[in-house]
Amino acid sequence: MIETTPITSATSPQGKAAATTTKEPSALTSDFETFLKMLTAQARNQDPLEPLNSSEYAAQLAQFSMVEQQVRTNESLSELTGLLGGPKMTQLSAWIGSEVRAVAPAFFDGTPVRISTTPNELADSSTLVVRNGSGEVVNRQALAQGGRAAIWNGLDADGVPMATGHYSFSVENYRGSELLSEDAAATFNRVTEAQVEGDDVILILEGGQAILAQLVTAVRSGDPQSQ
Known part of the structure; x- marks a missing residue:
């Protein structure tokens, strides 16, 4: 006899984050703002008879901006990597190959x-x-x-x-x-793919039909030898 595991919800509260955190501005962003203030103050107080070279301003500003952009890109990639390797992706992969x-x-x-x-x-x-x-x-x-x-x-x-x-x-x-x-x-149908759309988990079944995970009432192993 095949044993099945009844479930009441495919997306239980335990699987969702209970709180959110506010992202603090990076140190580089703070330094960039300070840098802009210093440039502005320097421009206001320069000697009119010996003005500073504007090209140096532009070069320094461009270099600092490029560094800041690269750091932000790295932060975004880190967040994406964390999402793909986090609990939600693990939850999705657990559906694959099972029969629901x-x-x-x-x-x-x-x-x-x-x-x-x-x-x-x-x-x-x-x-x-x-x-x-x-x-x-x-x-x-x-x-x-x-x-x-x-x-x-x-x-x-x-x-x-x-x-x-x-x-x-x-x-x-x-x-x-x-x-x-x-x-x-x-x-019972075998799950071939699992997707996240907003707060919903979408299961793609063998043959191509799609259902919401919360409609599943039981899950069993997809191993043919267990049938």
Whole structure:
């Protein structure tokens, strides 16, 4: 039996910074401002009969400005390196290769699809409904009452293998001939990429579909031998 790890939120408060800090101005910036004040004072108090060479001012100012710009560039690169190697990137990399359970279409590539279902206690029969990427029903199969899992073998209602693509699943619950409800069913999909958009983590699943990480209800190892 495959063990899964339920999760309530993919972006928990523990994974976010609890406080922010104010960046202090660098010593070089402070020195640059002092340098400008000194140049200004020197220009105001120079001897009118023997004025200072303006080209020297320009050269010194340009050199100091270049040094300051280089230091700021290095600081920006350091911040970027820290971000890429920090906790957020570690959090993203942890998703890659795992299989996540969510109410989302499954990518079918010839391998039977495992579906997670939630029994309806008021129903006395349930039917799994399979739809293709266009929303058309391609198969219906009876489910064991009270079961929490089902397998679709990739065949349509006539027993013909379906093409590779995305398929969605739902469960119709009946009491006698009365339809009580039709509930979307969750499937496991392998994560191939994880992205950050603002405060959201976006998971790209095998086959290209994207879901929000907070929609994930369970995670399991992506090792085929553990299936």
